[in-house]
Amino acid sequence: xxxxxxxxxxxxxxxxxxxxxxxxxxxxxxxxxxxxxxxxxxxxxxxxxxxxxxxxxxxxxxxxxxxxxxxxxxxxxxxxxxxxxxxxxxxxxxxxxxxxxxxxxxxxxxxxxxxxxxxxxxxxxxxxxxxxxxxxxxxxxxxxxxxxxxxxxxxxxxxxxxxxxxxxxxxxxxxxxxxxxxxxxxxxxxxxxx
Amino acid sequence: xxxxxxxxxxxxxxxxxxxxxxxxxxxxxxxxxxxxxxxxxxxxxxxxxxxxxxxxxxxxxxxxxxxxxxxxxxxxxxxxxxxxxxxxxxxxxxxxxxxxxxxxxxxxxxxxxxxxxxxxxxxxxxxxxxxxxxxxxxxxxxxxxxxxxxxxxxxxxxxxxxxxxxxxxxxxxxxxxxxxxxxxxxxxxxxxxxxxxxxxxxxxxxxxxxxxxxxxxxxxxxxxxxxxxxxxxxxxxxxxxxxxxxxxxxxxxxxxxxxxxxxxxxxxxxx
Numbered sequence: 001x002x003x004x005x006x007x008x009x010x011x012x013x014x015x016x017x018x019x020x021x022x023x024x025x026x027x028x029x030x031x032x033x034x035x036x037x038x039x040x041x042x043x044x045x046x047x048x049x050x051x052x053x054x055x056x057x058x059x060x061x062x063x064x065x066x067x068x069x070x071x072x073x074x075x076x077x078x079x080x081x082x083x084x085x086x087x088x089x090x091x092x093x094x095x096x097x098x099x100x101x102x103x104x105x106x107x108x109x110x111x112x113x114x115x116x117x118x119x120x121x122x123x124x125x126x127x128x129x130x131x132x133x134x135x136x137x138x139x140x141x142x143x144x145x146x147x148x149x150x151x152x153x154x155x156x157x158x159x160x161x162x163x164x165x166x167x168x169x170x171x172x173x174x175x176x177x178x179x180x181x182x183x184x185x186x187x188x189x190x191x192x193x194x
Numbered sequence: 195x196x197x198x199x200x201x202x203x204x205x206x207x208x209x210x211x212x213x214x215x216x217x218x219x220x221x222x223x224x225x226x227x228x229x230x231x232x233x234x235x236x237x238x239x240x241x242x243x244x245x246x247x248x249x250x251x252x253x254x255x256x257x258x259x260x261x262x263x264x265x266x267x268x269x270x271x272x273x274x275x276x277x278x279x280x281x282x283x284x285x286x287x288x289x290x291x292x293x294x295x296x297x298x299x300x301x302x303x304x305x306x307x308x309x310x311x312x313x314x315x316x317x318x319x320x321x322x323x324x325x326x327x328x329x330x331x332x333x334x335x336x337x338x339x340x341x342x343x344x345x346x347x348x349x350x351x352x353x354x355x356x357x358x359x360x361x362x363x364x365x366x367x368x369x370x371x372x373x374x375x376x377x378x379x380x381x382x383x384x385x386x387x388x389x390x391x392x393x394x395x396x397x398x399x400x401x402x403x404x405x406x407x408x409x410x411x412x413x414x415x416x417x418x419x420x421x422x423x424x425x426x427x428x429x430x431x432x433x434x435x436x437x438x439x440x441x442x443x444x445x446x447x448x449x450x451x452x453x454x455x456x457x458x459x460x461x462x463x464x465x
Contacts, residue, residue, distance in 0.1 A: 072410050072439060085439060088410075091223035094199075099221040100410045100439050103228070104266055119223045122196055150196065 011153065011193070012127040013076065014039050015120045017113030017143065019046040019135025021163025023058070025183055026133065030063035030081065032187035037065060037194045039129075041081045042090070042120065044113045046135070049086035056083050070098045084111035091119035107139035117143025126151030131186065132177075133157045135167025141174055148176035155179045157186065197226050201241045205229075208245050213255055216392055217262075219416035225262075232261050260332040265301040267407065268346065269308045272438050273356035275406075275458040276312060280358055282454055283433050284316045287401055293322040296400045296427065298391060298420075299408035300326040303337025304350075307366075308357075309404065310380040315360045319383065325398065327389035338386045340376035344369050391420050396427040403428060407437035414444040421445035428463045435460050 018026055022045050033041075047055050053069060060067040063081060068074075070082040076096045084090035088100040090111050099119075106112035113132070117140065120128055130147040132140045134157060148154050156177045159165030171177050181189060202222075210216045217225055229241070238244045248255045270276050287293050293313075300306050306326040313319040328334050351363040367374040389397070391408065403424050409417050424434055425447045434451065436459040442448040451461040 073414060073444065088439060091221075091227070093221065093223055099223045101221075101224045101227075102266060102407045102410070102437075103224065115227070119227065122223075122226070 010127055011039055011129050013120065013124050014041045014129045014131065014190075015117055015143075015147075016041060016043045016131045016133065017045075017117065017135070017140040017167075018043070018133040019109075019113075019137060019139065019164070019167055021134035021136075022046070024134075024163065025157060026059060027062045028183050029187055029190065030059055030065070030067070032191060033063065033065060034191070034194055035064040035079070037190070038078055039193065040076050040078050041065070042070065042076070042084075042092075042116065043081065044084045044090060044111045044116045046109055046111075046113075046139070047086045052086060059083065070100075072100045073097050084116060086111070089115040091115060092123045094123055096123070107137055109137070109139045113140035114143040118146045121146045121150045121152055124152065128152040129155065131155045131157075132168050132171045134162035134164045136164040137167060138170045140167055141170040141176075144171040145174055145176045148178070153178060155181060155186065155189070158182045197230065197241055202226065205241050205245045209248060209255070212249055213252075213259075214393075215259060215390075219392065219413045219419075221411050221413060224411055228262050232258065260330055263330040264333060265299065265330075265407070265411075267301045267304045268353070269304045269342075269350040270353035270357045270359075271305070271406075272458070273353050273358075275435065275438070275460070276308060276357035278455045278458045278460055279309070279435065280312055280316065283402060283435075283460065284312065284318065286431075286433070287322075288316065288318055290401055291321065293318060293402075294398060294400045295322060295324045295402045295404070296398070297324060297326045298389065298403060298405040298424075300328050300334075300337055300386075301330070302333045302342075303340065303386075304342070305404065305406065306337060306384060307340060307376050307380055308354075310384065311354075311359075311366055312357075314380065319380070322383055324384045325400075326384055326386050329388065329390045329392075331388055334386050334388060338381075340378075340381060341373050342376070344372045344374050347374060391423065392416060396423055398427065399429050400427055400432055401429055402433045402435070404435040405437075406435065407440070409436065409440045417444045418446060421447050425450060425463065430463065430465050432463045433460060434463065 056069050065081050067081045069085050091099040144154050154177045156168040156171050158180050159169045161182050206218050297306050313322050354363045367376045452464040454460040
């Protein structure tokens with residue numbers, strides 16, 4: 001990965017998908033990132049709608065970046081971590097703002113990782129980085145495929161290390177993951193982007 | 195599936211020219227996703243192909259437009275919203291001899307029956323008229339029928355109770371063969387009617403307008419148009435209820451509204 005620093009110039013945005021067991025992985029990653037991290041991070045973590053803003057509070061506590069729940073029509077900017085709200089799909093418009101939708105759940109999930117990843121890939125193309133973390137369902141695999149097909153960068157947490165390996169495994173089996181890394185390696189990889 | 199931007203613009207222009215439906219101020223990402231989904235289930239290979247099929251077959255277009263504009267909702271979704279309606283809005287409505295309510299974008303009617311139940315429990319239903327409108331005529335038929343799936347009732351009952359429901363929820367429907375039929379008394383004062391927020395004008399004056407999770411599908415310009423339409427359609431000190439993640443931020447009428455509940459997005463027109 002000697003080309004990491006060159007790559008950082010090419011990327012505009014990072015999307016992250018996580019489900020069961022994703023909280024610890026997300027916490028570790030956010031804790032590692034400096035406040036000058038140069039790319040916006042947009043996260044779908046499967047969550048219950050009974051806790052409307054708990055996830056944001058918990059993750060803000062770990063991060064030097066500003067953690068916000070993604071709101072419709074808000075401009076996506078570096079220095080921010082955006083989390084998909086419970087019970088809505090999160091999408092990205094061509095003018096780099098957020099959209100929400102209440103369309104049917106995808107992979108039994110709303111927000112769905114596939115919905116975010118596919119819409120982000122359509123907007124950012126090859127300058128998108130997709131990361132898939134621990135989880136117990138297939139959500140995210142189709143989204144990773146789209147990112148890969150559009151020339152974006154794809155990265156999965158090592159299933160051997162993930163609390164729930166099924167989700168990263170589903171992406172890896174589709175042959176769409178460029179790198180498989182342990183959490184510590186993901187942290188170092190991202191830090192080098194900054 | 196990626197949709198080419200030029201093809202997309204031509205496609206929207208085509209259906210506007212042929213059929214008068216204008217989707218150009220809808221949020222692109224949702225619209226594209228729905229179109230891609232439709233092409234996928236119908237095995238249509240390209241957007242220009244879909245466009246050509248739609249232009250030559252009006253029945254096919256009708257079917258497409260119903261698929262495209264369908265929205266999903268549930269009864270007493272966001273119970274906190276209904277709790278505020280009950281605690282803060284109903285008492286004010288009760289001071290009017292005759293209450294007019296507009297539920298805009300009512301989809302398949304779940305919110306309409308929720309509000310009818312609320313009015314009934316506050317003894318206001320008999321002197322209320324609810325205008326329930328949607329762009330999607332197939333959804334309106336479902337709404338008018340008032341028949342829903344039995345397996346949803348467990349979560350609706352939980353929502354109803356969290357919303358401060360005063361009775362047993364099952365008093366409001368009869369179950370049969372996996373479906374439930376809502377009490378006809380609830381809909382005696384409901385008028386179901388097609389209305390397109392992107393094109394149609396104001397048709398009455400209301401004390402309460404509820405429009406939830408519709409604006410999220412519109413761009414800022416169309417949101418502003420719709421909020422202006424609501425502003426014109428509200429009486430002085432009329433109430434406006436939006437979805438949890440919606441706001442008046444993109445409207446030039448924001449200064450004419452006061453917030454009743456910030457979290458549940460309930461506002462009052464404040465001349």
